Amino acid sequence: MLTELKDARRAVGLKQSRKAIRGDSVKTAFIACDADEKITAPFAELCRNSGVPIEKVPTMLELGKACGINVGAAVAVVLKD
Numbered sequence: 001m002l003t004e005l006k007d008a009r010r011a012v013g014l015k016q017s018r019k020a021i022r023g024d025s026v027k028t029a030f031i032a033c034d035a036d037e038k039i040t041a042p043f044a045e046l047c048r049n050s051g052v053p054i055e056k057v058p059t060m061l062e063l064g065k066a067c068g069i070n071v072g073a074a075v076a077v078v079l080k081d
Helices: 003-007 014-022 037-050 060-066
Strands: 010-012 026-032 054-057 075-079
Touching (some): 003 060, 003 075, 014 026, 014 037, 014 075, 026 037, 026 060, 037 054, 037 075, 054 060, 060 075
Antiparallel strands (some): 026 075
């Protein structure tokens, strides 16, 4: 499922991902399992309330790499076409 992040339009990071969800332009959300729960729990709740499916990723580094960045990412989203 992470391969979808490499080729799709995406938003990376909490602020941009929340903005995209509120704008109803998100297809799928990705959350790193090793990210701080203070960050990920409210984000997961927003996803559930908005009907956005959530995919778990083992590490922030893995999620960041999948997004094409050289640092870890706690959350990322694939945008609708």
